[in-house]
Amino acid sequence: MRELTFPITDPQDVLDLRAGDEVLVQGHIIGIRDRTQIRIFDQGVEPPMNLSGAFLLHTAPGVRKVGEGKYEPVSIGTTTSARMVRFTEPLGRDYGVRAICGKGGFPDEAIEPLRTYGMVYFAIVGGAAALETTQIEEIEEVAWEDLMPECLWKFRVKDFGPLIVGIDAHGNSVFHDVQESAKKKLEEIYARL
Amino acid sequence: MKSAVHPARKSPDFRALVEDAAAHLYVWALKDIPQDLRDALADARDRETSVSGKRVLEIIHRNVEIADSQSNLVCQDTGIAVYTCRVGEHFPLHPARIYEALRDGTARATLEHPLRSNTVHTLTRENTGPNVGHRVPIVHWEFIPDWDGLDVKCVPKGSGSENMSFLKMCVPADGVKGIKQFVLESIVGAGGKPCPPGIVGVGIGGSADYAMYLAKEAIARPVGTHNPDPEVAKLEDELYGLLNETGIGPMGLGGDVTVLSCHVEHADTHMTLNPVAVNYQCWAARRASARVAADGSVEYDRDA
Numbered sequence: 001m002r003e004l005t006f007p008i009t010d011p012q013d014v015l016d017l018r019a020g021d022e023v024l025v026q027g028h029i030i031g032i033r034d035r036t037q038i039r040i041f042d043q044g045v046e047p048p049m050n051l052s053g054a055f056l057l058h059t060a061p062g063v064r065k066v067g068e069g070k071y072e073p074v075s076i077g078t079t080t081s082a083r084m085v086r087f088t089e090p091l092g093r094d095y096g097v098r099a100i101c102g103k104g105g106f107p108d109e110a111i112e113p114l115r116t117y118g119m120v121y122f123a124i125v126g127g128a129a130a131l132e133t134t135q136i137e138e139i140e141e142v143a144w145e146d147l148m149p150e151c152l153w154k155f156r157v158k159d160f161g162p163l164i165v166g167i168d169a170h171g172n173s174v175f176h177d178v179q180e181s182a183k184k185k186l187e188e189i190y191a192r193l
Numbered sequence: 194m195k196s197a198v199h200p201a202r203k204s205p206d207f208r209a210l211v212e213d214a215a216a217h218l219y220v221w222a223l224k225d226i227p228q229d230l231r232d233a234l235a236d237a238r239d240r241e242t243s244v245s246g247k248r249v250l251e252i253i254h255r256n257v258e259i260a261d262s263q264s265n266l267v268c269q270d271t272g273i274a275v276y277t278c279r280v281g282e283h284f285p286l287h288p289a290r291i292y293e294a295l296r297d298g299t300a301r302a303t304l305e306h307p308l309r310s311n312t313v314h315t316l317t318r319e320n321t322g323p324n325v326g327h328r329v330p331i332v333h334w335e336f337i338p339d340w341d342g343l344d345v346k347c348v349p350k351g352s353g354s355e356n357m358s359f360l361k362m363c364v365p366a367d368g369v370k371g372i373k374q375f376v377l378e379s380i381v382g383a384g385g386k387p388c389p390p391g392i393v394g395v396g397i398g399g400s401a402d403y404a405m406y407l408a409k410e411a412i413a414r415p416v417g418t419h420n421p422d423p424e425v426a427k428l429e430d431e432l433y434g435l436l437n438e439t440g441i442g443p444m445g446l447g448g449d450v451t452v453l454s455c456h457v458e459h460a461d462t463h464m465t466l467n468p469v470a471v472n473y474q475c476w477a478a479r480r481a482s483a484r485v486a487a488d489g490s491v492e493y494d495r496d497a
Contacts (some may be wrong), residue, residue, distance in 0.1 A: 020244075020245065020450060022248065029278075031225060035318075037259055038316075059269075060267060060309070061309075062266065062269050062271070062307075062308065064307060070497060074265075074266070074307065074308075074309075075266040075309070076269060076308075077269030077270065078269075079270070079352075080352075080353045080356065082386055089470060092464060098245040103353070103385070103388065103444065104353060104384070104385045104386035104387070104388065104444070105384050105385040105386065105444075107444075123385070123424075123446060125233035125249050125252045125253060125256070125444055126255070126268075126353055126388040126444060126475070127253070127267065127268040127270075127388045127475055127477040128252050128256035128257040128268075129254055129256070129265075129266060129267065129268045129269035129270075130256050130257075130260035130265045130266065130267055130268075131259050132229060132256075132269075133265065134263075136209070140281060148320075149309055154464065160253070162248065164245050164248065164249075164446060166446070172448065174245070177383060177444065177447070178384070178440065178442065178445060178447040179381070180404050181344060182439045182441055182445075183381065185440060186377055186378065186439065189377060189435055189438060189439075193370045193373055193374065
């Protein structure tokens with residue numbers, strides 16, 4: 001299994017990945033969700049964290065407040081990515097994000113922006129929050145606490161994953177392929193109903 | 194698995210008992226998934242042949258073990274609290290007060306644990322409190338004559354799977370074939386979004402709203418149970434087989450196991466109606482039940 005440390009400094013690290021590869025992630029990841037991205041892109045507010053080379057996780061964690069601006073994890077898991085697909089292009093173009101991770105797959109409209117900006121989409125197992133929480137070493141920073149729990153989070157992780165490359169930076173999407181073959185299968189099933 | 198809490202000698206405070214039961218059920222459901230589901234997930238892991246699908250099911254298995262050993266939530270989505278109550282005619286607490294007790298128990302569990310608060314005003318999107326709000330929790334009622342007990346089932350419903358809910362008002366000429374096609378296209382269209390492999394709930398007949406309610410009732414049934422009507426049970430088995438032929442697989446990454454079970458609930462309908470509703474329940478199909486007796490004893494039941 002490959003290992004990658006984020007934020008990445010060499011874009012090649014992400015370009016080398018292929019759909020279906022399994023990856024373990026180290027370093028820092030950024031938690032982001034619907035309202036966080038609505039604030040950045042629809043309301044035009046600059047995010048107070050550097051997203052260059054970043055790994056974004058679609059999450060709204062369950063946390064316990066332990067001090068001013070300080071939280072510890074209770075249950076950190078991953079939400080459905082498809083709702084946020086329209087932010088893919090500006091995340092790559094304007095901020096240099098290199099990886100987006102979530103659950104449930106990413107629609108085909110993500111394929112082109114991911115290829116253009118050299119990004120990948122990582123699939124994680126939805127609902128596996130008990131495991132994911134053990135891979136978060138610390139919540140190092142939080143911004144936009146007024147959006148709780150849809151804040152901008154910075155997590156330090158260890159052995160985060162395993163993740164599966166769902167869409168690579170070369171136009172290959174596991175989800176696209178699975179859908180195409182399922183639709184063919186449906187035709188066949190309908191014919192014998 | 195059952196465990197019982199016995200009453201104090203003096204006359205029980207049913208308002209407090211039901212509130213305690215709701216608080217316990219909500220957290221219990223989130224942490225400890227039922228045995229029928231564990232068995233179905235283990236079976237899925239053993240028969241899945243795709244590399245990614247097998248990996249997903251191994252991770253699910255590890256996740257459930259960690260939730261057990263650390264007494265943590267299986268999934269971070271504490272859901273929207275949905276309860277089903279079967280109230281006996283002679284149960285000592287009126288449903289108006291049962292509702293208050295369920296609401297207060299949900300709020301208390303959320304604050305005490307703490308659990309993530311998900312409930313927002315549907316237009317302003319502002320948080321409305323500790324998993325309670327206007328008409329939340331959602332409670333479904335059934336009233337049982339000649340009985341003095343109360344059954345409460347708590348189903349914290351995650352949004353990833355609830356977003357994958359579909360309704361079609363088929364016409365009578367679409368027949369059973371129309372029902373099957375709609376279920377199949379719904380689940381293929383949902384892909385990995387509702388966290389497969391889970392339970393597909395199908396509601397047929399009744400009216401539009403009732404078909405959707407029946408689909409919700411169907412997802413709350415234990416894996417492996419069948420509709421008592423043999424015609425409907427046959428449809429459950431057929432749909433289960435067909436859905437697993439689609440190859441959507443665990444988390445939509447492709448594979449043999451797309452659903453663990455397909456449950457169908459039905460109601461009679463109007464001669465010109467043929468409603469079909471689909472409600473999905475994720476692999477972490479959380480549910481927990483309790484029975485409150487008229488003597489104030491509370492029996493928690495994992496298998497219901």
